[in-house]
Amino acid sequence: MPESTTQDISYEVVHYHTEMPFNILNVHKRDLYRNGNLSTASDVLDHWHNELEIVYSYSNDGIYYTDGVPHHMEADQFIIVNSRSIHKVISNRTTPYDDMPETLTTVLQISDSFLRSFIPNFEDLYFLPVFKTSEERPAQIMKDLARYADGKALNKYENMRLIGLVHELLYYICRDDLTLKDMEMPKKDRKNADILRKIISYTEDNYRLDINEMSAAQHFGYSASYFSRFFRSNMGITYKEFLTRMRINSAKDALTGSSKSVLEIAMDCGFSDARGLINMFNKYEGITPLKYRKKYTTT
Structure with missing residues (x-):
C-alpha cells in the first residue's frame, strides 16, 4: 500500500x-x-x-x-x-x-x-x-x-x-x-481494527451522555495520551471530532424527524447547551440547525 x-x-x-x-x-x-x-x-x-x-x-x-x-x-x-x-x-x-x-x-x-x-x-x-x-x-x-x-x-x-x-x-x-x-490482513492490523471497533461501539452507545476523550480512555484502561495517539493515528481525526460528528448526525435526524427545540435536541445528543450544538453544526455543516430543519424537513 x-x-x-x-x-x-x-x-x-x-x-x-x-x-x-x-x-x-x-x-x-x-x-x-x-x-x-x-x-x-x-x-x-x-x-x-x-x-x-x-x-x-x-x-x-x-x-x-x-x-x-x-x-x-x-x-x-x-x-x-x-x-x-x-x-x-x-x-x-x-x-x-x-x-x-x-x-x-x-x-x-x-x-x-x-x-x-x-x-x-x-x-x-x-x-x-x-x-x-x-x-x-x-x-x-x-x-x-x-x-x-x-x-x-x-x-x-x-x-x-x-x-x-x-x-x-x-x-x-x-x-x-x-x-x-x-x-488478507496482518495480525497487527486486525488487532488495531478490533480495538477501534470496540471504541466506536462504546461511543455509539454513550455519545448522548457526558463522555469525552478522558472518560473513554479510562473506560478502556488507557492513559489519556496513549488513547489520543492511538485513536488519531488509526482514525486520522481526534476522538473529540469523531464524537462531535456522531452527535451532529444524531441531531440531524432529530431536526428533521421531530418538533423538538434546538435546546432539547442539543441535550438529547450530548451537547451541554444549545449554543454548543449551533456552533458545531455551523462548523461541520455550514448552516444553522433551524435552517437545516427548514431545508430538509418534508411536509
Whole structure:
C-alpha cells in the first residue's frame, strides 16, 4: 500500500437517512463534474468507515482504490470495500462527459453491527474487493435498490422489501466472495481494527451522555495520551471530532424527524447547551440547525 500520512486519511461517520441499517446512494456525473467540464472532476480522498460498502458501477471509467490497490471500474462490476478498509476514488478524466451515463455508481453502505448479527464468525472473514459473478440477479438487485437512494421516503411495508433485497444481495456476495481475514490482513492490523471497533461501539452507545476523550480512555484502561495517539493515528481525526460528528448526525435526524427545540435536541445528543450544538453544526455543516430543519424537513 502506498505511504500516506494520517492527515490524508479521514474517518467517515456514516449518516443513515432512514430507519434501515444501511444507506443507499447514487453518484451522478453532475455531482462530480461542474458544468460538464472534465477538468473540474472531483475525487473522493482516502477515508474509511465501519460500514461494509458495496459499489455497483454503470460505466467503464474511474479507479477505485481499496487499501492502496487500484481497481479500474467497469460497467456492471461490483467493488466491495470491507469494514475499516481505506479507500478512495479517482474520477474519469478522459471519456467525454456526454458519453457517460447519468448515474455512475450506486453505493450500498451496510451497518457493521447488522452484518455481525447474522454472519457467523464475521470478525474472521474478509470480502474480496472485486466481486465477479455470471448471474444477473445481483446487478438487478442493485438497480432496484438505486430507486430508493438518498433517503427516499418509504411507502408502507417497503422497509420489509428493502431488507429482503439487501439480504438477497448479501447471500450472493457471502456465498462467492468471502475468505478468511488472516489470509488478507496482518495480525497487527486486525488487532488495531478490533480495538477501534470496540471504541466506536462504546461511543455509539454513550455519545448522548457526558463522555469525552478522558472518560473513554479510562473506560478502556488507557492513559489519556496513549488513547489520543492511538485513536488519531488509526482514525486520522481526534476522538473529540469523531464524537462531535456522531452527535451532529444524531441531531440531524432529530431536526428533521421531530418538533423538538434546538435546546432539547442539543441535550438529547450530548451537547451541554444549545449554543454548543449551533456552533458545531455551523462548523461541520455550514448552516444553522433551524435552517437545516427548514431545508430538509418534508411536509
